[in-house]
Each structure stands twice: as structure tokens, then as C-alpha cells.
Amino acid sequence: MSDLPANPSVEREIFSPSQLVRQTRDLIEGAFPLIWIEGEISNFSRPASGHLYFSLKDAGAQVRCAMFKPKSTWLRFKPVDGMHVLVRARVSLYEARGEFQILVDHMEEAGEGALKREFERLKAQLAAEGLFDPASKRALPRLPRRIGVVTSASGAAIRDVLAVLGRRFPLAAVDVIPVPVQGKEAPPAIVAALAAASRAAVHDVLLVTRGGGSIEDLWAFNDEAVARAIRASAVPVVSAIGHEVDFTIADFVADLRAATPSAAAELLVPDANDLARDLRHRLTRLELLMRRGLQARAQRLDRAYARLDAHRPQARLALGASRLATLHQRLRHAAAERHHRAERRVGDLAARLERRHPARQIERARQLIDERHARLRRALTDRLGRQRALVAELGRTLHAVSPLATLSRGYAILFDENGRVLRASGDAASGASLRAKLHDGELRLRVD
Structure with missing residues (x-):
């Protein structure tokens, strides 16, 4: 029996393989955003192009993956078969073969990735609780007399710390509080050491430190109990975990974070040479201030002697005579000046009276009348000339339009x-x- 439809007039939608694969790919890529996938690498290959091709599998299934060269060059490890990894990828379809595949954008080792996720989770939780609040950070003592160092007694970190403290400020007493800094037993030991040092209250500051290592090596300092113990300490705590690029939860919750153990030791104590220079500078300033104080007191004493001498009867009589002579001279000068002002005023009044004499006023009036008469004649003459010119111009204009001219x-x-x-x-x-x-x-x- 034929599979054709009963009605031949019904149109059928026919796909080519390319159209089918392309539409399927668009559906898959549209349905899945950027996702994270964890699995084991198998069938790994790296051709000359630099792209990575492999499969990710678990106990029940596997999927083909591709990581192209621009992304693969940023990998910090060498992928091999059997390695457990975590990838960030897009789901797609390889059109040429019609195969389902994963396009990998980022890849990391699964164990490290899990630790990083836990790190970010705990960091966000403690930050929300306010354990990282800068306002709660305590200031360190400027001259600590006793320092407690919570670290491994046999590690390189304690040797660096002791060397720097001994060189910069040998007056400070240093107590090494030994604890394991790696492994499962490390977090409770660090918590206990911090609690004991806080109760003892014999230290001015505590330093929690260890050398560098992988994220697994430093994980004890990402423990929540350790972070809360640092915040609960009654003594300010400085954190120096790993190298400069390493950050742990302890660094965020501590009152101060140092990049390395040696840097922490330099932050804890001042340089003895700098203190000596500062002391010499202060002594010099003190001597200068004392000299200035003595000079000021000597000047005050001289002014007091001068005031005392000024109050003697002979000095007061001499001062009175001097003032009398000065006043007499000022009086003579004022009388002469007043006489001169009176003479100048009389001269000014005489000149004004002369200018206001009737004969002079009549003469000025006659001159003004003559000037105005001349101006009137000139104005009349000018106006008559303009009127004659206007009449002549109007006559010429009228004649130009007159019928008689036509x-x-x-x-x-x-x-x-x-x-x-x-x-x-x-x-x-x-x-x-x-x-x-x-x-x-x-x-x-x-x-x-």
C-alpha cells in the first residue's frame, strides 16, 4: 500500500538535510544558554590547528566537545584522558555531520573549580554578615611589645617573619604559636590557638601566616570557623597567607592583610633605624624649642626692664618736656597754616567779586548778543538759499510733467x-x- 496522502493536492513541506540540521541547531542553541558541565575527558586530541577535540562522559553518557584555539591558549593546565574537568560551554550541532556537540568557552579542573565555588559562596555569606566591613577593622599598635605568630613552627614563613622582626625591631618579644597549616586537622587547631591567645590577652597583635601553595594547600584558611575566630579575637589580627596573588577568607576578615609573611613582619613593627632617626630629629627639635623659649623669655625680661625704666620720675619728666615741645611746635604750625588758608580765601573771594562786577557782566552780555545775532543772520541766509534751491528743483520737476512741455x-x-x-x-x-x-x-x- 502506498504511503502517499489520500489527497494529492495537499502540499508537503520538504526539508533538505542542510535545512533540517540548521533549524535543529537553531532550536538547540536557542533552548540552552551558556551552561556548566562536569565530566571526565576521553578521546582527547589536539591537531596542528591548535583546537581541542574530546568527549566528556560520566557513567551513563558522553558528548562530543570542541574548544577552539583562541580559548584553548588560556588554559593553565594540560588536559589528558581521564582528567575530571568543569567546562563552561554552549550546546550546538555540527552541521557537516549532523552531530550533537558542545562548544567549550572555559575549562578548569573539577576539584579546583569546586573549591573556588565554595570559596565564593562563603565569601558572599560572610560579607553579607558584615565580617568584612572596613569600619570594623582595628588599628594596629605602633610599637607592639609582644607579638603572637600563629603558624607552622617548621615552615619557611616563620623563619622569614623572625628574620625581619629581628632586623627591624629586636625589642619586640615574639611568641610562636605552632599549629598545622594544612590538612583536616589545621582549621580546629588554628581556631583553638586564636581563642587561647585572645583569652590570654598578653599579645599586642597576632599574625596568622603560612607560605604559598595550591588552593588545596591554603584551604584551611578558607574555613568558616577560622574566619569567625579571627573576627572574635580580642587582639588585632594580621593575615599573610601564601604569595601576593593568593587571597583567602582569612585575608578578608583580618584587620589587615599582607601580601607575604615578610611583608606582614614589616607592617607589624617599625624600623629601628627609622625610630633612631626620628628620635634624633625630635631631640634636635626639642633643643631648638628650648633655645627659642629661652630667647623669648630673655626678650620679655628686656621689655620689662625697659618698662620699669620708663616709669622712673626723671624719665617721666623728660617725656613730659618732650611732649610739651612737640605740642608747642604743632600749635605754631597750625596757626601759620590757618593764616595761609585765610589769605587764600580772601584772594579767592576778591577774584570772584571782580568776575561778578556789573560792567563785566554787561560786556559779556553784549558779546553774547553779537554772537547770537551773527548766528541768526547765517541761519537765515542758509535757510533762504535752501528754500530757493528747493523751489527751483520743484519748478523743474513740475515743468517735466506739465502738458505744456509735451x-x-x-x-x-x-x-x-x-x-x-x-x-x-x-x-x-x-x-x-x-x-x-x-x-x-x-x-x-x-x-x-
Whole structure:
């Protein structure tokens, strides 16, 4: 029996393999965002192109994966078969073969990735609780007399710390509080050591430190109990875990984080040489201030002697005589100045009176009348000239538009018997009498 539809007129949608694979790929990529996949590497290969091709599998299934060269160059480890990894990838379909595949954007070892996720989770939790709040950080003592170092007694970190402390500030007493810094037994031991040091209250500051290592080696300092013990300590705590690029939860919760154990030792104590220079500088300043104080007191004593000498009777009489002579001189000078001002005022008044004499005023008035008369004559003459020019110009303009000017050029104006001007030939009937006005007279006409 045929599989064709009963009605041949029904249209069928026919896909090519490329169209089918392409639409399937679009559906898959649209349904899955960027996802994380954890599994074991198998069938790993790295051709000359630099791309990585492998499968990720678990006990029940496997999927083909590809990581192209621009992304694979950033890997910090060498993938091999059997390695357990965590990848961030996009789900897709390889069109040429119609195969389901995973395009890997990032890959990391699964164990390290799990620890990093736990690290970020705990970091976010403690930050939300306020354990990292900068306002809760305590200041370190400037000159600590006793320092407690919570670390391994046999590690390189304690040797570096002791060497720096001994070189910079040998006056500070250092107590090594030995604890394991790696493994399962490390977190409870560190918590116990911090609690004991806090209760003892004999240290000015505590340093929690160890040397560098992998994230697994440093994991004891990412323990929640250790972080809470650091925050609960009654003594300020400095954290120096691993190398400069390493960060642990202990670094965030401590009152101060140092990049290395040696850097922590330098932050804990001042340099003895710097203190000696500072002491010498302060001694010099003290001597200078003492000298200035003695000089100021000597000057005050001299001023007191001068004031005492000024209050003697002989000095007061001499001062009074000097003031009397000065006042007498000022009085003479003031009288002379007043006399001069009076003379100048009299001269000014005489000059003003002379300027206001009636004869002078009459003369000035006559001069003013003459000036104004001359100005009036000039104004009248100018105005008459302008009026004559205007009349002449108006005459020329009127003559240019006058009918008489038109008649002088050979034209005539016709009037009927009633004196009306003829403007068209139809206005004059046959036999009518007309009058033609010319330039130099008139003519009597009859229409024929």
C-alpha cells in the first residue's frame, strides 16, 4: 500500500538535510544558554590547528566537545584522558555531520573549580554578615611589645617573619604559636590557638601566616570557623597567607592583610633605624624649642626692664618736656597754616567779586548778543538759499510733467465744443467743431 496522502493536492513541506540540521541547531542553541558541565575527558586530541577535540562522559553518557584555539591558549593546565574537568560551554550541532556537540568557552579542573565555588559562596555569606566591613577593622599598635605568630613552627614563613622582626625591631618579644597549616586537622587547631591567645590577652597583635601553595594547600584558611575566630579575637589580627596573588577568607576578615609573611613582619613593627632617626630629629627639635623659649623669655625680661625704666620720675619728666615741645611746635604750625588758608580765601573771594562786577557782566552780555545775532543772520541766509534751491528743483520737476512741455514737442490737445478733452476718435461726430490747443496757440477745426 502506498504511503502517499489520500489527497494529492495537499502540499508537503520538504526539508533538505542542510535545512533540517540548521533549524535543529537553531532550536538547540536557542533552548540552552551558556551552561556548566562536569565530566571526565576521553578521546582527547589536539591537531596542528591548535583546537581541542574530546568527549566528556560520566557513567551513563558522553558528548562530543570542541574548544577552539583562541580559548584553548588560556588554559593553565594540560588536559589528558581521564582528567575530571568543569567546562563552561554552549550546546550546538555540527552541521557537516549532523552531530550533537558542545562548544567549550572555559575549562578548569573539577576539584579546583569546586573549591573556588565554595570559596565564593562563603565569601558572599560572610560579607553579607558584615565580617568584612572596613569600619570594623582595628588599628594596629605602633610599637607592639609582644607579638603572637600563629603558624607552622617548621615552615619557611616563620623563619622569614623572625628574620625581619629581628632586623627591624629586636625589642619586640615574639611568641610562636605552632599549629598545622594544612590538612583536616589545621582549621580546629588554628581556631583553638586564636581563642587561647585572645583569652590570654598578653599579645599586642597576632599574625596568622603560612607560605604559598595550591588552593588545596591554603584551604584551611578558607574555613568558616577560622574566619569567625579571627573576627572574635580580642587582639588585632594580621593575615599573610601564601604569595601576593593568593587571597583567602582569612585575608578578608583580618584587620589587615599582607601580601607575604615578610611583608606582614614589616607592617607589624617599625624600623629601628627609622625610630633612631626620628628620635634624633625630635631631640634636635626639642633643643631648638628650648633655645627659642629661652630667647623669648630673655626678650620679655628686656621689655620689662625697659618698662620699669620708663616709669622712673626723671624719665617721666623728660617725656613730659618732650611732649610739651612737640605740642608747642604743632600749635605754631597750625596757626601759620590757618593764616595761609585765610589769605587764600580772601584772594579767592576778591577774584570772584571782580568776575561778578556789573560792567563785566554787561560786556559779556553784549558779546553774547553779537554772537547770537551773527548766528541768526547765517541761519537765515542758509535757510533762504535752501528754500530757493528747493523751489527751483520743484519748478523743474513740475515743468517735466506739465502738458505744456509735451505740446512743445509737437503734440496737440483736442477739445469739443463743451471744452471736454477728446480721448478717442469716436468721441467726435462728423461735422463737429473742435478746438486744438498747440504750443503757441489754438486752432479751430471741423470734423469731415
